[in-house]
Amino acid sequence: MRVLLYLPNKDVRELLGFQLSSQVKVILREMDSEEDAAGALRKDDAHKQAYEILAAANSEEAANKLSENAEAIDIAIVPGDRTDSVIFGHLKTRKHPVAVIFVYEKSPPDPSRVPGATVLGSVPIQEVVEGVVKLLKSSAEKAVEADGDSEYCPIRTTLLIKAIPLHSDIYIRLSKNKFVKLFHAGMKFTQDDMRKYYETKKVEYMYLRRNQMDEFVTNFRKELMDLVARPSATPAELQETAEVAFEAIHEMIHQLGFTKEIQEVAKAQVAVTLRAVGKNPKLQDLLDGLKAKGDYLARHSTVLAHVGCCIAKEMEWASEATFSKLVIAAMMHDMTLQNHELARINTLTELKERAGEFPPDLVKSYHLHPSKAADLVRSFEEIPADVDAIVLQHHERPGGAGFPRGLTNNYIAPLSAVFIVAHDLVQFMLDRAEKFQLGDFLAQRKTEYSQGNFRKVITALEKMMSAGGAS
Structure with a gap:
């Protein structure tokens, strides 16, 4: 050492x-x-x-x-x-x-x-x-020496606290390949014990071995469903939990695969997000609590779920089935990506301009990620129809400049059009944070989204702005 x-x-x-x-x-x-x-x-x-x-x-x-x-x-x-x-x-x-x-x-x-x-x-x-x-x-x-990227799963400490009690070894990371066992399997420790450690040491992540994840997955799902059923849960608490849950699910999928057990956790995360969105989502409510910091993929995906449902409601598509499709698509659309900077890229033109920042294999993975994410959705049991199509088309553009298929407006599904504009809008929001103005987005994007179903989405955003739904 x-x-x-x-x-x-x-x-x-x-x-x-x-x-x-x-x-x-x-x-x-x-x-x-x-x-x-x-x-x-x-x-x-x-x-x-x-x-x-x-x-x-x-x-x-x-x-x-x-x-x-x-x-x-x-x-x-x-x-x-x-x-x-x-x-x-x-x-x-x-x-x-x-x-x-x-x-x-x-x-x-x-x-x-x-x-x-x-x-x-x-x-x-x-x-x-x-x-x-x-x-x-x-x-x-x-100290334990190991290949941290393959043997251990990082779990945000605040989430791990909620999954206590566990009968697994819990580690903290000293360096890339060295871990220290903080709690031993069989030790009697409580949520308060771990919370005190977190508050004094400020360790954001702890680690579990891959072969000891089953108990955490079970407890994690139960905690999410308990939150959904709790009448006193606030929108802010639900939104924060949805982000942390996304981060954990994303890591578990890459470490363990999209197993049936993790699919059940993903469904629970969708339920938490739907509860956070509510039946009458308002863009201004989201903007008031919007922060640019944190895990980008988690923040981007959970905000996208909310924005997509806000637009659908304004278009009078506020059914439970529609909201479910948009929330699941938001959770899954970038699930196969791991590089947060790469995930910020929205068009092939931007990718070409920044290609030198990423290894060739990551650039290739970006080109393929809509198709791979759609395949992941198809392996997801008991979800609404059309979610795979929304995920597959989320980088298409009405003029045919998108990918992976270069579709034009006439071949892009109506709900995909909602998702595409919402996806673009969320990127715009997160880039500007407190400086975001919906009018700025409309001024820059109105011409691009002036055709067919896209035009209806822009009209909905204009109605939201004129009604004071966002500045």
């Missing part, structure tokens, strides 16, 4: 390095270059309980080493007093989580200030040797 050690006091840093070398089997090395350090790591791969320290003399050097070794550094030992330092700045924006031990003089830092870190603990400088050694030994005993 690779450890980054940076403490501004050279004497303390050298003392801690010496003690770690003798007590935790640390291999302390001063390297002239990152290439030498990487080579040494490869040679020491057999020392499974050994640590290697990358020493840094100042905050800037520590931040640079964290950045250059984003996936290689497992634990960072850094000062916790200066929240305005370069090292804190890096930890706030880091993409790959790193485990951190803070050493402080006056007071420990707030873990919520460093979302790019998994805080193992904070140690007062007076107890630096004993405290750090204890935390490192504990981490070494619990």
Whole structure:
């Protein structure tokens, strides 16, 4: 395991390095270059309980080493007093989580200030040797090496709390391929236990092994259905739960496949979304609570369900069957995509302009995702007819410039036209967030959507704007 050690006091840093070398089997090395350090790591791969320290003399050097070794550094030992330092700045924006031990003089830092870190603990400088050694030994005993992308499923902690009690091992992630077992199977822990851990450590995701997911899936579905049946559930609570549920379902499909059990969870998510939408959905209600942050695919899909139903209601298509089709299509249409930036792309022209940002295999997957998502829908048991057609056509355009089939207006189904405009509108909304104006969207898109069924959708949006349904 690779450890980054940076403490501004050279004497303390050298003392801690010496003690770690003798007590935790640390291999302390001063390297002239990152290439030498990487080579040494490869040679020491057999020392499974050994640590290697990358020493840094100042905050800037520590931040640079964290950045250059984003996936290689497992634990960072850094000062916790200066929240305005370069090292804190890096930890706030880091993409790959790193485990951190803070050493402080006056007071420990707030873990919520460093979302790019998994805080193992904070140690007062007076107890630096004993405290750090204890935390490192504990981490070494619990750490599990694995291919995280294939063996573990990430579950948002707020959702996992709702699925308690579980009789499964629960892990947190230290690095790309290292996990620490937080709760052992058979341990007696409650929702309050996990909630307290979440509130103090601010760990957004926890992990379950793929072969231990069945119990979570069962509890997850029950929690969703209980929420649907609860009279006191608010639209905001339902909408938030629908987003978190989408995120979990999306991950489970990619990890486990679209099994019958996960299909049942997906149906429960649809029920939550339909309850959130209600029988009389209003676009302004959605805009009032709209936030641009969060998991893009989850936010995009749940907002799309609401917007599609708002438009259908204005067109006097507000039947339960129509709302169900639009909500299921919204949930499934991008389910085969995993790259959030790629999912933001709406046209082939935009894809061509940004093709250099993505590997060729991802570009190909984008071209194919409407067809693959439609295939996924067809494997979905007991859903309304035509949902697969809506999903297949969601990137078509009335003038024939869309994909995958390049259909023109006359060959695009009426409900698909609603979904296509809603899909475009949601992208417009999320890109602008609080600056969104429905009139701006209509001014830019009215000409493109001036034919046949598309014209009816634009007319519905114009009625909504004139009635004050959105600014």
